[in-house]
Amino acid sequence: MDNDIQLLTEEANELSHILNRGNIVSAQxxxxxxxxxxxxxxxxxxxxVLFADGQQWSFIGKKADLKERMVMRTLTEQGHHHTPAAYCENLTSDEAQWMVEEDLGKQLSAPSNRLQWLNKVAAALAEIHGNNMNRGKEMA
Known part of the structure; x- marks a missing residue:
């Protein structure tokens, strides 16, 4: 497990740089x-994690298959705000590997105006799929 924590800390540090949060000095x-x-x-x-500037934050570590790791990397590179940013060094192994994602916090229940919420969800999904339409051949 210590090796997993070390790997996730390294991946979290890479993701923190992608998100312009700085260097991680400790993690637990x-x-x-x-x-x-x-x-x-x-x-x-x-x-x-604790950053060099004293700020604290958290990441989620997830064991994911290759397809999910590749999809999350693509969505992060595209800058989507509808999915958590993610990073994984290993984009070759077919077996489940650790990746690190932004911790978006606790799930909130859907707002009382359910139709408005559903419209926002539909718009987010449409943006993600629209940005990737006909790009299947570019992806493994």
């Missing part, structure tokens, strides 16, 4: 509540 695993574990069955953990 923080407990996640059962409701935060999601439904995919993937291994997840929260990595709480």
């Amino acid at each position: 695993v923080q407990k996640m509540e059962p409701y935060e574990q999601g439904f995919s069955g993937a291994s997840l953990l929260r990595l709480k």
